[in-house]
Amino acid sequence: MSITLCYDFAMSDELDDPGLAAWKAFIFAHTAVVGRIERDLAAEGLVSLTWYDVLTALSGAPDHRLRLHELAQQVALSRSGLTRLLDRIEAAGYVRREPSPGDRRGAYAVMTAEGEAALLRAWPTYARGIAHYFSDHLSDEEKGVLIGALRRVRARTLTTREPDR
């Protein structure tokens, strides 16, 4: 069982590694809070957060349309992952695909009026969940540190090269 020992050691070493402890606090909080918000949205028949992210990205784009590769980048999905997701959102009538004339690789995703309405319907429940499960439990000082630290993490991650392999 030395292989298990080795693994357990790596994952339970957070007393000696505040970076790993911070990561685990970060992803475990994300899983818990997002899970609860998803449950609340589903209980009211509203769009899931994954769909919400796609619709929000389109909502912020000119004419509510984005090229598929831009959309994939914004929601951090692979092209194949986005294709499967868009199939379902399109079947619900919230998005339609539009070919780009003269450019087979440049298809667009466009949010429909039904998609915009679904986004608006979901927001009050989503906003209530953000407060109830997340921000109500943070002090003003903690909110400030989270904003500064996590915006920096995102900015560095988006601009950093892949690590050497």
Place this chain on the structure above:
Amino acid sequence: MSITLCYDFAMSDELDDPGLAAWKAFIFAHTAVVGRIERDLAAEGLVSLTWYDVLTALSGAPDHRLRLHELAQQVALSRSGLTRLLDRIEAAGYVRREPSPGDRRGAYAVMTAEGEAALLRAWPTYARGIAHYFSDHLSDEEKGVLIGALRRVRARTLTTREPDR
């Protein structure tokens, strides 16, 4: 277009609402960092983080086995979402399902030796990504605040009732 205005107002109001700004920093950092780590794992043919979470949950359980409803709770998936995910992980040979004698509702998921090996293969790349994209960009003080604040958020979320509807 008053409907769009109303939505944009709600989402861009973060100057007046540090709680919403903290939430956006939190989920955008999560999307960016997890997206990069997923890319690194995929580039090396390793398991995705979703699979990793399932295998980690099983790895921490006695005999590497959990009842399906316990596993769903730990990885914050619906039972139907977990069923689809387990179908794929089982097809890869990393998990097998075992019926619970005399209890049709109480099936187990069990991690196989191949699943444990896949978890171990992925860890070095995952650990490098945590440092490179996340913890290297945080001060010791920020790590401390994140650990305290986000552990509290998770604990409160797991014990809080649903908000009144």
